[in-house]
Every structure is written in structure tokens, then in C-alpha cells.
Amino acid sequence: MQALVDAIREQGEILPGGILKVDGLVNHQLLPHLTREMGETFARHFAPLNPNKIVTIEVSGIAPAIATAMVLGVPMVYARKKKPVTMKEPAFTAQSVSRTKGGVVDLYVSSEFLGADDRVVVIDDFLASGGTLRALAGMIDVSGAQLLGIGCVVEKQFESGREKLADLNVPIHTLANIIRMSEAAGIEVEAGR
Ligand SMILES: O=P(O)(O)OC[C@H]1O[C@H](OP(=O)(O)OP(=O)(O)O)[C@H](O)[C@@H]1O
Numbered sequence: 706m707q708a709l710v711d712a713i714r715e716q717g718e719i720l721p722g723g724i725l726k727v728d729g730l731v732n733h734q735l736l737p738h739l740t741r742e743m744g745e746t747f748a749r750h751f752a753p754l755n756p757n758k759i760v761t762i763e764v765s766g767i768a769p770a771i772a773t774a775m776v777l778g779v780p781m782v783y784a785r786k787k788k789p790v791t792m793k794e795p796a797f798t799a800q801s802v803s804r805t806k807g808g809v810v811d812l813y814v815s816s817e818f819l820g821a822d823d824r825v826v827v828i829d830d831f832l833a834s835g836g837t838l839r840a841l842a843g844m845i846d847v848s849g850a851q852l853l854g855i856g857c858v859v860e861k862q863f864e865s866g867r868e869k870l871a872d873l874n875v876p877i878h879t880l881a882n883i884i885r886m887s888e889a890a891g892i893e894v895e896a897g898r
């Protein structure tokens with residue numbers, strides 16, 4: 706997605722620990738025209754798989770996920786990181802490591818909104834080590850739903866998440882790919898794959 710690649714070139718910043726800051730378009734401020742194009746692009750890509758649900762993780766996955774779900778005309782469910790009293794049991798749960806806040810986070814999805822009838826495409830903001838998507842894929846599996854594909858806005862190729870998730874045997878589509886980044890060389894970014 707060229708507009709996303711251009712925006713990352715313009716606004717992206719490298720932070721310690723191999724973190725790419727794109728708060729101006731993905732993780733704090735959202736640009737509606739870019740978010741809409743993300744949704745349209747994911748929807749075009751995954752529509753042939755005929756999903757009936759989009760699943761993501763709060764918080765930064767919600768915007769691209771709802772943009773995709775709106776185009777496909779299907780519900781979007783997000784894994785919550787704190788279980789509210791309203792959540793109906795049983796809930797599927799898993800743990801992942803937050804890359805931007807540190808520490809282990811719990812993920813919860815109620816069986817009220819995910820189950821054996823669901824054909825799921827997962828949409829998230831970042832594919833880095835793949836740990837978060839691995840945790841979510843485990844919950845989807847336990848629920849009995851079928852995982853059809855994974856879409857991420859930004860892939861950090863140098864963290865090899867795509868390779869680590871290969872055993873899931875589902876297509877992974879990303880919109881921008883960070884090949885490498887360093888203070889010396891800057892951010893090397895190309896269209897996703
Ligand atoms: O492939 P991984 O190494 O697991 O990294 C990707 C995950 O890291 C971020 O979550 P984080 O909890 O940092 O942020 P968020 O609250 O902004 O969604 C991001 O939203 C992805 O879910």
C-alpha cells in the first residue's frame with residue numbers, strides 16, 4: 706500500500722529496542738483516509754476466503770479491523786486485555802507479551818462471540834515476532850472456529866514473525882514491510898507482501 710509506505714517514510718521513527726514509532730497514523734492518531742484504504746485493501750485480499758468474522762486485539766488492531774469488517778459487512782470481535790464483568794463465560798484466554806508496554810498481557814474472547822460456526826480472518830497492526838498472533842490463533846483454535854488468514858498493517862520482516870507462523874498454514878498479508886531499520890541506515894520500507 707503505497708500511501709502507507711510513504712507515510713512511514715515521512716513519519717516513522719526508530720526507538721530503542723527495535724521499536725518503530727508510527728503513532729501519527731497507527732498507534733495513537735489515526736488518519737481516516739489511510740485507515741479506510743487499509744480496510745479496503747484487506748477486504749479485497751480476503752473476500753475470496755468468505756470470512757464471516759474479523760478478529761483482532763485491543764487496542765491498535767481495532768481501527769484496521771473495523772475498517773475491513775465494514776467493507777466485508779461482517780462483525781468484528783476484539784480480544785480484550787482485561788476481563789470485564791459483562792463478559793459471558795466461558796471465555797477463551799491466552800497470554801502474550803506487550804511489545805510497547807512491556808510485560809505479559811492476558812487476552813480474553815468470550816465464547817458468546819467466537820465458536821465453531823466462525824470463519825475468521827485476523828487483522829492486527831503489527832506482525833513482529835508473531836507471539837501475539839500465535840496466542841490469538843491458539844484461542845481461535847480452542848474455540849473451534851476456523852482461521853482463514855492473517856492481515857497486518859506493518860510487518861517487521863527482520864523479526865521473522867511470518868516464518869514463525871508458517872505452521873498455521875494460512876495466508877499472511879501485510880500492507881507495508883520494514884526490511885530493516887537502524888539509526889545509521891534509517892527505515893528501509895517497501896510495499897507489503
Ligand atoms: O508480533 P509481536 O512481537 O507479538 O508484536 C505485535 C504485537 O505487538 C503490539 O501489541 P502491543 O501490546 O505492544 O500494543 P497495542 O496495545 O498498541 O495494540 C501490536 O499491537 C501487536 O499485537
Ligand SMILES: O=c1[nH]c(=O)c2nc[nH]c2[nH]1
Nearest residue numbers: 723724725732804831833
Ligand atoms: O508501535 C509498535 N512498534 C513496533 O515496532 C512494534 N513491534 C511490535 N509491536 C509494535 N508496535
